[in-house]
Amino acid sequence: MPGIKDIQKSALTAIAAAANEAELEAARVEFLGKKSALSELMKTLGKMSPEERQEKGPLYNGLRAELTEAIAAKKAELHEAALNARLAEEKIDVTLPPRPMPQGTIHPITHVTDEIVAIFADMGFAVAEGPDIESDYYNFTALNFPEGHPAREMHDTFYMVPDEKGERKVLRTHTSPVQIRTMEKQKPPLRVIIPGRTYRCDSDQTHTPMFHQLEGLAVDKTTTLGELKWVLAEFCKAFFEVPEAPMRFRPSYFPFTEPSMEVDILCDRSGGNVKIGEGEDWMEILGCGMVHPNVLKFGGLDPDDYQGWAFGMGIDRLAMLKYGIPDLRDFFAADLRWLKHYGFAALDMPNLATGLSR
Ligand code: DAH
Numbered sequence: 001m002p003g004i005k006d007i008q009k010s011a012l013t014a015i016a017a018a019a020n021e022a023e024l025e026a027a028r029v030e031f032l033g034k035k036s037a038l039s040e041l042m043k044t045l046g047k048m049s050p051e052e053r054q055e056k057g058p059l060y061n062g063l064r065a066e067l068t069e070a071i072a073a074k075k076a077e078l079h080e081a082a083l084n085a086r087l088a089e090e091k092i093d094v095t096l097p098p099r100p101m102p103q104g105t106i107h108p109i110t111h112v113t114d115e116i117v118a119i120f121a122d123m124g125f126a127v128a129e130g131p132d133i134e135s136d137y138y139n140f141t142a143l144n145f146p147e148g149h150p151a152r153e154m155h156d157t158f159y160m161v162p163d164e165k166g167e168r169k170v171l172r173t174h175t176s177p178v179q180i181r182t183m184e185k186q187k188p189p190l191r192v193i194i195p196g197r198t199y200r201c202d203s204d205q206t207h208t209p210m211f212h213q214l215e216g217l218a219v220d221k222t223t224t225l226g227e228l229k230w231v232l233a234e235f236c237k238a239f240f241e242v243p244e245a246p247m248r249f250r251p252s253y254f255p256f257t258e259p260s261m262e263v264d265i266l267c268d269r270s271g272g273n274v275k276i277g278e279g280e281d282w283m284e285i286l287g288c289g290m291v292h293p294n295v296l297k298f299g300g301l302d303p304d305d306y307q308g309w310a311f312g313m314g315i316d317r318l319a320m321l322k323y324g325i326p327d328l329r330d331f332f333a334a335d336l337r338w339l340k341h342y343g344f345a346a347l348d349m350p351n352l353a354t355g356l357s358r
Pocket of ligand 1: 334
């Protein structure tokens with residue numbers, strides 16, 4: 001009969017060598033089963049003298065416990081390896097697109113912004129951008145809103161918590177601060193449009209706390225109001241896709257332009273939908289004017305050498321008008337049913353050659 005040391009050695013070797021749960025079970029039967037060498041040895045305990053039994057008993061039982069434990073440990077190890085192998089085999093790349101591809105849609109604001117950019121790009125304008133979180137200086141002061149000027153109150157500004165220096169940043173209330181940022185960065189002649197998010201503390205059917213504006217700026221030695229009128233007239237015809245879009249320029253006030261005007265476009269409101277370029281009603285669509293000499297100075301330009309014009313319009317409002325969308329708040333409700341209805345096909349990039357809205 002093999003000695004206890006031999007049994008221990010061959011059993012531990014067999015357990016370690018088991019490549020799967022079946023082989024481990026075979027080793028368990030061989031070394032701990034009823035017919036195993038160890039079981040045979042245990043049977044001899046009964047016939048031993050008490051002294052001998054006291055010596056061998058703990059040895060045999062100790063080995064039994066040791067092997068039982070080794071088998072349990074190996075079993076856990078095999079189990080984990082099998083699980084890892086299965087996980088590796090069944091791994092799926094969750095970044096792969098699902099098939100069939102679900103049809104997403106482009107948000108009307110994105111599409112209308114692309115339409116407007118396409119029109120102005122065709123007239124030689126570049127796109128400029130600036131930060132949503134703006135300093136009081138760029139949002140107001142440099143645009144000729146002196147401290148304490150009542151026009152600041154009209155903007156329902158969102159103020160940030162003051163920083164260590166006590167400066168209160170704002171969520172920009174219009175895209176006009178990017179006029180100053182552009183003048184600081186580039187030398188004239190300047191011809192830029194600035195689409196972007198803007199913020200005011202206001203909410204009803206035609207106002208949302210976050211909305212979108214598009215600013216235009218042209219600065220050169222000889223820019224004129226006549227150019228501004230022509231550019232806006234061309235824009236309106238192209239955007240509303242109508243042959244004529246009569247406009248009306250009304251005197252108005254903005255701190256950053258002098259003279260300042262508001263522009264109305266001819267429309268027909270008699271039916272359910274507003275029709276642009278027909279009828280006898282007027283609808284306000286934008287503000288504009290000649291850049292105020294102080295604003296040119298804040299932008300680092302000498303108003304004796306340069307003059308400019310600027311305009312600002314609400315992208316969301318233009319989108320509502322063109323596509324007959326009744327409530328502004330729906331733009332930002334993230335309702336997929338609404339998006340499916342008003343959204344645009346993903347590859348319909350607006351351009352003047354194939355048409356803007358198709
Ligand atoms: N910043 C103005 C607003 O948010 C819009 C505006 C009016 C922009 C006239 C201009 C401008 O550039 O010339 O109400």
